[in-house]
Amino acid sequence: MQKSLFLALAGVTGIAVTATAWAQNAPGGNAANGKMLFEHVGCYQCHGFAGQGGAAGPKLVPALEFEPFALQLRMPRQLMPPYSPQALSDQQVADIHAFVKSLPGPVNRANVPLLQ
Amino acid sequence: MSKPEAKKVDRRKFLAGVAVVGAAAVTADSARAAVLPNGQIAPVAPSALRPSTLMAQVDNGVHAPPAALGTHAGLTQGRPGSDYMLDVIKSLNIDYVVTNPASSCRGLHDSIVTYGDNKKPELITAMHEESATAMAHGYFKASGKPMIALCHGTVGLQHAAMAVYNAWCDRAPVIMMIGNSLDATQRRPGVPTTHSVQDPGSLIRDFTKWDDQPTSLGHFGESMVRAYRIALTPPYEPVLIVMDEDLQEKGFAADAFPVIPKFVMPTAAAGDPNGVREAARMLVAAENPVIVADRAARSQNGVNLLVQLAELLQATVIDQGGRMNFPNLHPLYARGGGPIATADVVLGLELTDFFGTVNNFTDSAEVTQGPRVKPGTKLISIGMGDVYIRANYQDFQRYQPVDIAIGADAEATLPMLVEYVKAEITAARRAVIDKRGQAAAAAFANSADRMRTDAAGGAWNATPISTARLSAELWAAIKNEDWALVARDQSVSFWPHRMWNFSKYHQYIGHSGGAGVGYGLPAAVGGALAHKANGRLAVNIQPDGDCMYAPGALWTAAHHNIPLLTVMHNNRAYHQETMHLQRMATWRERRVDRWKIGTTIENPNMNFAKLAESMGVVGIGPIENPNDLAPALKRALEVVKSGEPVLVDVVAQPR
Numbered sequence: 001m002q003k004s005l006f007l008a009l010a011g012v013t014g015i016a017v018t019a020t021a022w023a024q025n026a027p028g029g030n031a032a033n034g035k036m037l038f039e040h041v042g043c044y045q046c047h048g049f050a051g052q053g054g055a056a057g058p059k060l061v062p063a064l065e066f067e068p069f070a071l072q073l074r075m076p077r078q079l080m081p082p083y084s085p086q087a088l089s090d091q092q093v094a095d096i097h098a099f100v101k102s103l104p105g106p107v108n109r110a111n112v113p114l115l116q
Numbered sequence: 117m118s119k120p121e122a123k124k125v126d127r128r129k130f131l132a133g134v135a136v137v138g139a140a141a142v143t144a145d146s147a148r149a150a151v152l153p154n155g156q157i158a159p160v161a162p163s164a165l166r167p168s169t170l171m172a173q174v175d176n177g178v179h180a181p182p183a184a185l186g187t188h189a190g191l192t193q194g195r196p197g198s199d200y201m202l203d204v205i206k207s208l209n210i211d212y213v214v215t216n217p218a219s220s221c222r223g224l225h226d227s228i229v230t231y232g233d234n235k236k237p238e239l240i241t242a243m244h245e246e247s248a249t250a251m252a253h254g255y256f257k258a259s260g261k262p263m264i265a266l267c268h269g270t271v272g273l274q275h276a277a278m279a280v281y282n283a284w285c286d287r288a289p290v291i292m293m294i295g296n297s298l299d300a301t302q303r304r305p306g307v308p309t310t311h312s313v314q315d316p317g318s319l320i321r322d323f324t325k326w327d328d329q330p331t332s333l334g335h336f337g338e339s340m341v342r343a344y345r346i347a348l349t350p351p352y353e354p355v356l357i358v359m360d361e362d363l364q365e366k367g368f369a370a371d372a373f374p375v376i377p378k379f380v381m382p383t384a385a386a387g388d389p390n391g392v393r394e395a396a397r398m399l400v401a402a403e404n405p406v407i408v409a410d411r412a413a414r415s416q417n418g419v420n421l422l423v424q425l426a427e428l429l430q431a432t433v434i435d436q437g438g439r440m441n442f443p444n445l446h447p448l449y450a451r452g453g454g455p456i457a458t459a460d461v462v463l464g465l466e467l468t469d470f471f472g473t474v475n476n477f478t479d480s481a482e483v484t485q486g487p488r489v490k491p492g493t494k495l496i497s498i499g500m501g502d503v504y505i506r507a508n509y510q511d512f513q514r515y516q517p518v519d520i521a522i523g524a525d526a527e528a529t530l531p532m533l534v535e536y537v538k539a540e541i542t543a544a545r546r547a548v549i550d551k552r553g554q555a556a557a558a559a560f561a562n563s564a565d566r567m568r569t570d571a572a573g574g575a576w577n578a579t580p581i582s583t584a585r586l587s588a589e590l591w592a593a594i595k596n597e598d599w600a601l602v603a604r605d606q607s608v609s610f611w612p613h614r615m616w617n618f619s620k621y622h623q624y625i626g627h628s629g630g631a632g633v634g635y636g637l638p639a640a641v642g643g644a645l646a647h648k649a650n651g652r653l654a655v656n657i658q659p660d661g662d663c664m665y666a667p668g669a670l671w672t673a674a675h676h677n678i679p680l681l682t683v684m685h686n687n688r689a690y691h692q693e694t695m696h697l698q699r700m701a702t703w704r705e706r707r708v709d710r711w712k713i714g715t716t717i718e719n720p721n722m723n724f725a726k727l728a729e730s731m732g733v734v735g736i737g738p739i740e741n742p743n744d745l746a747p748a749l750k751r752a753l754e755v756v757k758s759g760e761p762v763l764v765d766v767v768a769q770p771r
Contacts, residue, residue: 082481106572
């Protein structure tokens with residue numbers, strides 16, 4: 001588990017090191033559990049059930065790579081609530097990431113008359 | 117209430133239809149108000165005359181009342197005061213009075229429906245005073261004409277208060293009228309006395325422009341016309357007139373009614389030419405001027421003037437959406453605050469929140485705040501905020517220092533600003549300005565493409581239905597009609613303002629102003645009532661939580677045959693609060709799975725189609741599959757085109 005390393009994110013100097021260290025040992029994610037968490041924890045509140053984004057949060061698809069994704073959850077850039085390890089374990093973050101990665105991209109606009 | 121006099125009518129005479137009122141039955145008041153010592157009737161309202169010996173005698177009741185006060189007096193001897201009140205209202209050309217019926221207003225209510233034959237003004241029945249007020253609010257923004265919200269004193273006004281605050285923040289001239297009983301010896305004991313109050317206006321005085329409680333008919337005439345004129349002098353704001361019950365119900369000599377004071381439509385205050393010229397110089401000299409508009413346009417003329425100014429300067433216009441200020445498909449249109457960061461001059465037009473426009477404030481565990489503009493950016497404000505401001509309620513927002521502050525109405529000042537800008541533009545500046553315009557056009561073309569890609573994003577075929585899909589299907593259904601959106605589109609992530617084509621002032625109603633929930637549905641019904649006169653298709657995108665504050669507004673729409681297409685944005689939550697709860701839990705490092713408690717509207721799920729049906733509104737849905745939307749909207753359009761309201765319940769994504 002990288003929990004301790006994540007806690008170190010609070011220290012400014014630790015950020016780059018931590019993200020890299022975790023990348024090497026990133027826990028494998030379970031997308032099905034990630035979907036459950038995405039809804040249960042409430043990521044969809046701001047990002048939509050399909051990660052499509054809206055007025056309260058940006059689109060999540062195509063998904064970020066794991067490190068920047070995890071970093072955004074632990075130490076959001078701006079307005080997003082910060083999910084500490086107490087709220088979401090490293091494994092849970094990995095599961096959510098796996099789910100977001102599995103989300104389908106946009107439909108082909110060419111096939112949608114309303115979007116011409 | 118002057119019932120004792122009524123009892124003096126001879127019963128046999130009354131039954132014979134010849135209840136001529138004798139001198140003894142005349143109240144001193146009614147005689148004093150009307151009859152000059154020479155026996156003639158006073159031709160004008162006493163207050164409109166300079167004091168004279170003659171008038172003083174009349175006022176002091178020195179002279180005897182006339183022998184007869186007219187015929188058809190009824191049990192109330194003479195004509196009821198509320199008939200005069202209605203005459204005054206009629207003189208103001210008011211089309212509708214929306215009311216939740218109230219005993220304290222029974223005099224005027226009766227006058228409207230009998231003496232006035234319920235025509236101009238026509239009575240509209242609301243199911244809550246808050247709804248009545250919000251209807252008048254929405255009606256004004258869609259029609260440009262004030263409507264009266266007639267409410268019970270005390271408890272009725274207490275109900276209405278939040279909606280009055282919305283109207284205040286939104287600069288909407290709602291004419292509030294309530295009843296009250298002043299004379300403790302005359303009012304009915306029990307509830308009517310419980311509902312009486314010494315100073316009714318105090319309840320909403322912090323957020324109304326003016327109020328009065330007239331004690332004579334002449335006083336009523338002056339105050340009503342004054343209130344109307346004040347409300348319609350920019351900045352438009354709500355006003356309150358309190359009608360004493362006794363004054364409404366008491367009988368007056370037919371010719372004792374005072375002359376109705378004349379109303380003229382007031383004009384707005386334009387800016388001082390020196391300040392405006394200085395602003396023009398600054399704007400023309402700027403490398404990257406940005407115009408920000410909130411409640412700037414008050415009419416189509418305001419929109420046209422803003423387009424003219426923007427094109428002269430090729431300046432981006434950020435429309436904050438308090439009103440329809442600028443066409444959203446114009447290449448210079450912007451919605452978010454992005455362009456502010458690169459501006460060197462910002463012109464704010466009737467901004468509610470200049471501070472928030474040029475500063476960041478992050479609602480995070482550790483609040484961060486700071487300027488959003490580059491150092492040295494010059495700020496110009498044109499607006500009535502400095503001219504008319506009240507303490508207590510903080511709707512005036514934080515103080516923002518600026519470089520030029522023009523205390524004037526923006527729409528009234530724009531013609532002058534346009535002329536000064538024209539005069540300041542040299543050939544050299546023209547070249548710079550044109551180049552800026554080309555860059556803006558290119559950026560705009562990209563944004564249109566980005567919009568389509570975003571709309572097609574992962575949720576296009578999703579259930580719950582995405583707000584982009586909802587907005588696109590709705591647009592496809594209405595775009596060939598003469599439509600108007602009588603709702604704000606924030607909850608659906610502003611998709612209509614990204615996809616649809618807003619070019620006319622009347623096509624967008626702006627938002628509530630005070631963000632008091634429960635405004636949406638009744639304001640939409642009020643807006644739809646206004647659009648009905650022009651045969652326009654009024655469209656409401658209705659959040660579910662807001663709907664349940666005032667669902668009775670649906671009944672009003674059905675009862676009065678007000679065509680309105682309501683499409684529910686049913687995300688089954690007070691959704692904004694879910695996000696606040698998420699913030700609290702994460703900041704405190706507590707469980708992040710408890711936010712549903714107290715914030716969601718599920719289990720059981722609301723069935724809005726059935727709710728609508730229960731009130732005589734055609735209900736369609738719930739629609740959960742995006743492919744069912746188009747046929748549902750097609751059917752809905754048929755209903756609304758037949759002149760009836762319809763509601764389509766769409767179970768949708770949160771934002």
